[in-house]
Amino acid sequence: MFWKHNTSTQIEALLAKEDVTIQEIMDSEDIINECRLQNKMLIEFLQKTEIMEELISLITKEPSVEIEERSRFKYPNIACELLTCDVPALNEKLASDKVLLDKLYTFLESDLPVNPLLASYFSKVMGALIAKKTEQNWLSYQFTCLQVLDFLKAKDTFISLLLKHLGTSAIMDLMLKLMTQVEGIEMNQNILNWLDSQNIIQSLISLLNPKVDKERHYNVAQLLCDFIRIARDNQKNAVERVDPDPLLNTLESSETISLLLDYILSGEEKSESAIVGGIQVIISLLDFNQSNASKFSSTQNLYGTNINEEICDNEQKQRSISNTTRVMKDRIKQFHDLLVDPPKQIPVSTTVGILDPPLGNIRLQVTKLFSALISTNNQELLKEIEMNETLSLLLDLFFKYQWNNFLHTQVENCLMGALKIHSSDDNDETSNALSKHLLSKCRVIERIINAWKENDEQQSQLHGIRKGYMGHLISIMNKIVTLCNNSLGHYLKDNLPEVAKSLDEFKETTLEETNKIQETLLGGAHPNSSVDNNDDYGDIPFPQSSALQQQMFFQYQIQNSTSQFIEGYSGFSDDAFNLGNDTLQSIEPRVEMNFDLSEGDMVQQQEIFKQVCAQSINTLDDADDQIFDDREHTFQTVIEKNDRNEAAYSSDSDEELPTGNDDNNMEIDPWTSPKIAVEETTSDSTSFGGSDPWKAAGQSEDTVGGWADFSSVRFDVNTPETNEEEKKIEVEENKVESVDCNVKSAAGDRAANLIEDIEKMVEQSVIVEPSKSVAGDSSDSQLEDDKEKKV
Incomplete structure (x- = not known):
């Protein structure tokens, strides 16, 4: 929008100047686009009679040879584009002004030879007034086309001048448009009847005389062949019933074919260009383009078109072939x-001789x-x-x-x-x-x-x-x-x-x-055939059609992107997406994981895991007591015992952990275990020594099922703590209630190394909080007793 506004502003600024010339306007880079967008000020400027005359002069008069060659036809080209932008105001102005049409018509009155580039400009402007564009308004087209056709009919020299310049391809194209591209049944029939009355077909055939120049021989033959094809297609594809084309009927008549053969075969002098051109016209008369005809017939049957039209086409075909063969x-x-x-x-030298x-x-x-x-x-x-x-x-x-x-x-x-x-x-x-x-x-x-x-x-x-x-x-x-x-x-x-x-x-x-x-x-086998399985290229497909190639490439893209997606996301664990700060450490995503483990491997890994857990507990026992003074550093672990009737081990015990073959050890998810509920009580004394702190009062180990149930555990502290410690306990209780068995530890370098060993030796780590995690709640005297026991 900025550039559009900026360009319009520049052109409007130029138009606001006094005595602005058309060359100054055409020097603007976006002049053609602004004309197509129908800039109001620009269209009003171009509609002026003197400006239109200057534009027509540019496309009908050859520029001076003194102008540099690369910019010599700059303004004629821009003038042609402005006049053919399909602006109704400009078309109507040109068609309704006889002075402007006369100025345009003077190009045909030029002597031979005419400049082929200017001829193309002239033909393009006249064709824009005769032939209708798809987006053009129908009323505007009728207004301009009728006026232009009436003007041309009034010119007695129009047909002869067209024939005179028919050696120029652009003039040939203009005549073909006049014979085939005038729309509207009534208007088209009128122009065809007028051209037939002017004996346009006979005049074109006469140009195949051997005495005429070769350029017109080739262009006349091309014009007649194109006319035969387009005229037949127009009659087949006409939506409404139309009268036979008078020009086509004249060309297919026996008299016209005889006239054609007389020109190309009679006389002592024979011209190659005339004979070749005449033969091409006869072949076109015999060729009814069977492929298009069959396709058209199938389309007609599909939409239920009247079969009588096909009968008429066959009658015309038989009539044309009969007339041609009768003369031939x-x-x-x-x-x-x-x-x-x-x-x-003349002799021709080739690679195989003369x-x-x-x-x-x-x-x-x-x-x-x-x-x-x-x-x-x-x-x-x-x-x-x-x-x-x-x-x-x-x-x-x-x-x-x-x-x-x-x-x-x-x-x-x-x-x-x-x-x-x-x-x-x-x-x-x-x-x-x-x-x-x-x-x-x-x-x-x-x-x-x-x-x-x-x-x-x-x-x-x-x-x-x-x-x-x-x-x-x-x-x-x-x-x-x-x-x-x-x-x-x-x-x-x-x-x-x-x-x-x-x-x-x-x-x-x-x-x-x-x-x-x-x-x-070639090569012994077709690319699509099956080849030896030992061949490295045996599984490569070679589709024959472009559609199959596109399908195979699409499947390859889907497979490639799917494999990349799986490799990128299949190894992520739940911890990798945990945004909290209370996890032990982040686990790097594993891209490749092998879950194909035998039963012996599982048992061996269970034994290693239990041994490592026992070592970690002993390590914590040997750690400095200051670890337990800080509640932020704990190492939590729970191992299910084989014998559920055996008493739970104590954190103060130096005994080795039992090693059983319980298959359930590796199948329990620690994150689904019950939450720990810690309640403060006013009980006078509760001793942890020799008892299982994970078991609720009055509850048997069978009820717990070998696992710690923290839903009803009560911790009684028999030594009064300071307000600071109570606040610490309260904070810790809130953390325990909000996190499901989160692992927190800072037991030193040895504990960190053990964690790494656990991650390498087992695929899933079950880490929960040991009984030592409540050591901070005991009194100093209790800690001293624990030290004596260790000694």
Whole structure:
């Protein structure tokens, strides 16, 4: 928003100046974008008549040659973009002002040759007024298009000037837009009828005269071919019922096709560009783009479109093909002569030698034309081809120009088209005439087998080179063998038994061996096939489609991210997420943990754990008494005993802990044990010596189940403490009530080392508070007694 506001402010500041010029406005970097955004001040400025005239002058008059070349067409380009920004105000201003249109029209009146860049600017501006854009308002388009078309109709020289400049591609594009892109049924039909009344099709055909320049030959042929395709598609895809295209009907008529053939074939002088262009137009008339037609038909059936429209399309197709073949049957001899005696060609030097004469584009296009004519299956036309022995001539060219694969492809199409006619229509002798001619007189099978043998002999020699047509020969022979499964095979056995026998032998020996070689996969196996399991690359998939490749890559990403997630989080313990300050120490997350432990390993780890716990208790006994003066430093541990009837061990005892095989020792979670509830009492005396402080009064050890139950423990202190100690006790009681068996210890370096040993030797540590943890609650005399006992 800032940049938009900033740019608009700059342009508005320029427009506010007196005597501002259009060049100063066009020097602004964002002038085109502001015009598309329809800046009000800018549009008002550009709408001025004098400004519009300057813009049109920039795109119709060539800049001075004194201007630097890289900036010479800067302003004409910007002017063209401003006039084609699809701003309704500018379009309506240009279309409604006859003076401006006259100034624009003067470009067509320029002498030849015109600047191709300025021609593109002119064509773009005129096309923007004629053709509707997707986002353009319909009423605005009708207003501008109607006025422009009326202006052009009033110009008597418009068609002739377009034909004059048709050698420029931009003018050709403008004429194609005028013939195909005017929207609106009524408006489109009016312009087509007007163009047909001006004999636009006949005028375009006349440009294929050999005396006309080559540039217009190529552009006229391209224009007519594009028009045939677009006009047929427009009629098929029309939502509403439309009248037949008068220009297309004129072009498909027999009279126009005869006129076309007269221009390209008559006369002593023959022009390659004219002949090639005319042949391309005829091929377009015969080609109804079957793939798009079938696709369109399936779409129509899906949405329930009237089948009568398809019938009309088929009628038009049959009418167009019939008109073309009817005219072409009388011209077969002329096209055959072009294969025998084409226009003179200069020799061409290639990597395999000098071609003198070369095949040439004319003979290649004539071969392509014969392929299209044979596919029509017109009996009269096929008879003319047979009479002129055109297929035999095509076979000669096939073997003569062994390196021209474009020719080989078209000849193969001609041969297969003729043989398929025989295979598909067994009872029609007229239809089979061309295929019989190909098999008997042209001796196509024998010639192919002989050429195959010649190639084998040539390859067997020193530095022998394989002939360039061998790939097409393999394809042709495989197709012939396939067709022999039908009526073609019966014809060979009945009429040409020796040919049928040689074909069978060739198929079973040479062709079968060749096909095996051709089917052998490079590298010995297809990438998708299974390979040896010992191969390091055997499990790598090679999907054939881009969709499978994307799917495999997506699965790989998912697997990779999942494994990383598990590795990063599977080893974290609950303590790693505890934010409190009252834990013993933080445990580093273990990325890899092996839980596959045998029963013997578990028993051994239990024994080690119990021994370490016993050592830790002895260590605490030997520690300095000052440890117990500070309530913040305690080491808590509880071990379940095997014999539940045995008295609980005392913190003052030096006896070794019992080592049992109780399997429950490692399965109890210390964090789920009951909380310790400490209550102050006023009892006179309670002695801890020789009794179990973990057991509530009047409760048996069987009830406790071998574990300390702190829910009802009462600690009586028989020596009065100071207020300070009472406060300490009160604080400690609150901590004990709020934390579930938290471990706190600072027993020195030895205690820390023991903790590390515990973490390394066992996977889970069960740490609770020993009976010594209440030593701070006893009196000084009691501590002295404990010392004497240790001594």
